[in-house]
Amino acid sequence: MERQLNSIGIFDNKRGRRVVLDNLTQAYNNSSSILKTQENGRVVRESLLVGPNGAVKVESIWDGKRLITVTLYGGKR
Numbered sequence: 001m002e003r004q005l006n007s008i009g010i011f012d013n014k015r016g017r018r019v020v021l022d023n024l025t026q027a028y029n030n031s032s033s034i035l036k037t038q039e040n041g042r043v044v045r046e047s048l049l050v051g052p053n054g055a056v057k058v059e060s061i062w063d064g065k066r067l068i069t070v071t072l073y074g075g076k077r
Helices: 002-007 014-029
Strands: 034-037 043-051 054-063 066-073
Antiparallel strands (some): 034 043, 054 066
C-alpha cells in the first residue's frame, strides 16, 4: 500500500495522512460511493484518490462508522 501511495505522490507524512483521511471521510459521507452492501451488513464504498503523480481506486469496507479495511487498486506495487 505504501508503494502504491508513494507512486502517485502521496507519502507517509502529515500532509499525506490528511489526504488519505479526507478521501475516506468523503467516501463515507457520500451515499453515491456505495458499491454494495455485504450479507453481514458491512458497506463497501469506492473512491478515487488522486495525488500529484496519478491516482488509485480506493475500496473501503465500513461496519457502521467503523472502518474495517482498505484496498488500493492501481499505482505501482
